Amino acid sequence: MVRLHHLTVLLPFTTALSRDDEAPTAKRVAIIGAGASGSSAAYHLALYANEAAIPANITVFERNSYIGGRTTTVNVWENPSFPVELGGSIFVEVNHIMVEAAKRFGLSPASHNLAAQLELPDLGVWNGQEFVLVTRQEDGWWDKAKLLWKYGAAPLWTNRLMKSAVGKFLTMYDEPVFPWKSLSEAVEKVGLLETTGVTGEQFLKANGIGDLFAQEIIQASTRVNYASNLGYIHGLETMVCMATKGAMQIKGGNWQIFASMVNASSATPHLNTTVSTISKQQDSTYHLTLQSGETSTFDEVILAAPLQYTDLTISPAPKHTPDEIPYMKLYTTLFASPHLLDPVAFNLAPGSPVPQYILTTLPPTESPVDNAGSPGFYSISIHNVFPNSHSTPPRLNYVYKIFSPARIDSSFLSKIFGREISDSETEQGAVNGTISWIHHKIWHSYPREYPRVTFEEVVLDEGLWYTSGMESFISTMETSALSGKNVARLVRDGWIGARESEKGGDLWVEEL
Ligand SMILES: Cc1cc2nc3c(=O)[nH]c(=O)nc-3n(C[C@H](O)[C@H](O)[C@H](O)COP(=O)(O)OP(=O)(O)OC[C@H]3O[C@@H](n4cnc5c(N)ncnc54)[C@H](O)[C@@H]3O)c2cc1C
Known part of the structure; x- marks a missing residue:
């Protein structure tokens, strides 16, 4: 297909697609936050963009001096030979993104x-x-045998319940559920709404798990993992606490997974850099203003932090503003x-x-x-x-x-x-x-993982994405990373969709 110069200028404004005789302009993406979700968004978006041959220029803004967000280490006696996890410590065998990233980046388990x-x-x-x-x-x-005597079959039943919940959750990694624009719909599709909609206590009772095992073992686990007793945490998060097989952490700190993701994405990380304003322009691009006063323009903005702790002003207000939650x-x-x-x-x-x-x-x-x-x-x-x-x-x-x-x-x-x-x-x-x-x-x-059946929107507005709604469903390093990957895939799909319609537009113009 030969495109004619004067025809292509009739096409709608786009920053990535231009004439074949020009290199396409890179899509400008800003990611606010370099925790698990922002780092994973950068990493996966770079992979997806590369696969789709769409040039992308990704910038990561992080207000801390380090990558990892709530996944970080501190050094005992300030000695870097003695790091200890201060936040997200453990991931497990079914955490595919974490496990595969650790392998890919050659990071060893402690x-x-x-x-x-x-x-x-x-x-x-x-x-x-x-x-x-x-x-x-x-x-x-x-x-x-003594445990069996004390708790009867409750440990075995709990294990089955956990496997069933985890099995449903894992279907969120693949089509047709992945990628999802609405987490509420995805959760319903995979059959987990009944589990997030009740407390752990109700869920265990309804499934015949004895009170003693629930109180002594399962509640001990919800307390260490989510600082919650069974009456104040939903059924799914309760089951997540029982999925402990293959528990591991990275020698030297889990944050290395996220630092390696940002590094592999070739994104430009700006540490010690707070974004203070996101403002949508007439042409649907976004201006991001930093605390320093500097402003830059982006085609897509991925907000990869709980909005309520970002101190961000978004103007005009997006179509969906995430609720402040406890x-x-x-x-x-x-x-x-x-x-x-x-x-x-x-x-x-x-x-x-x-x-x-x-x-x-x-x-x-x-x-x-x-x-x-x-x-x-x-x-x-x-x-x-x-x-x-x-x-x-x-x-x-x-x-x-x-x-x-x-x-x-x-x-x-x-x-x-x-x-x-x-x-x-x-x-x-x-x-x-x-x-x-x-x-x-x-x-x-x-x-606070109280029971709920709806979750915050992923698409806050055209070109404005949000990863943290995931945390009310399941809050772990893996699920934040999955949420970042989901947004990355949606962004790529949007670009491909635009490219296809551009091609359609060209054909239509040529045929005239
Ligand atoms: C004590 C503790 C124990 C935990 N234990 C586990 C565990 O064992 N296993 C597990 O899987 N998970 C655990 N978690 C949870 C896990 O750490 C988090 O779910 C996950 O790290 C969240 O990642 P995130 O990217 O969604 O958010 P965050 O890590 O919070 O990242 C958001 C980033 O955005 C940055 N930011 C915010 N606003 C701005 C702005 N305006 N401009 C620029 N940057 C901004 C923040 O500085 C932050 O770095 C634990 C958490 C804590 C605190």
Whole structure:
């Protein structure tokens, strides 16, 4: 087909398509946020654009000084050899985007068999009064038989329920569900609306899961993963908490997956750069204004962060503005200590080992609450053992993580270690103290996952996309990455659609 110069100028305005004798102009894409969703959007859009031979010029704006957003590490004693996850820590075997990206970028999983190394039970469920369950990695058939005796067939039924929910969710990765313009419709199509529309408690009851197993095991898992009791988290997110097979993390930090994605996309990352305004123009392009006052023009804008925390002004208001929704305010405390926890603080005999992971649940007498309840925290765990070369003499330190609904104070730390810890040590650590290093962080970690059957729109306006509606459905690194990939595919489909209609337009003009 030969295109005539004067005919092509009759075509509607487009930035990517021009005459065959000119190189097509690259599509200008802005991604706001370099967390899991924004990095994945950049990575997948670059792949899709390349496959479709559509030049794309992708710019990633990130207000933090690093890539990864809620997936980031901090360094114990500020030493880069000792990184610990501060946010998103674990992904699992069925998290295909994360697992494949780790392989593609040659990132190795961290090895984990600390409990055996420390000769501690690996997990205990504490209800504020007693450990209702303690497990050891090397548990044999006799201990498993004891679990069966305690909980009957509930673990097996729960496993089946979880597999069914995960199986439905996985159909969202492929056509005909993928890519979806409406998450609400996609969730309905895959048959998960009934599961997101009820609480975990209702879902488990309706499926005949015994109360004891729900309370002692499943709730311990919803508390450590989403800081929620079963009456305040939806059924699907409850099932996500039980999908633990092949749990892993990347050696040195999961953020490397997202940094590698941005790098592989050849996008230009602008760190320490806050976008303050998105403004739609007459020609349907967008002007993005940075906090510095600089403005640039884009054809597509992908908003890859919960709108309510972006401080963005969007003008004019888009067709759909995401609702402000309640997020969990989660206190994460990381610290190092040469000491193990005091068994007496957990009503164990002096000298007994305290499990490496202490999960929590409510005691049977306590009415359901929308907070941590009487245990006062969600979990305490040992994540690593590092040599503290700053102390005199140098000695090995355990690195702990606590999830709690309030700031950890000196009386709490004094209690769990059975020794006096001062306020200043609790705030800053003291290299020779019980707390040799400490880092306090408050996160808006994830939405309160209350039951719901509708989710925020993916397309906020023509050329304006949103990834964070996904978080009310399932909030994980993987699902954010999937949401970014979904938007990338929709953007590409839009470009291809425009190209096809341009071709149609050319034909039509030529035939005249
Ligand atoms: C303590 C904690 C534990 C967790 N544990 C797990 C876990 O074990 N497994 C798991 O899978 N998930 C876990 N998660 C959840 C997971 O980390 C998140 O779901 C995921 O990282 C969210 O990615 P995102 O890209 O959607 O959002 P974010 O990571 O929040 O990324 C959004 C980015 O946008 C940037 N931004 C916002 N506004 C602007 C602006 N105006 N201009 C420029 N940049 C802007 C922000 O700085 C941020 O970097 C955990 C989260 C927390 C906090």
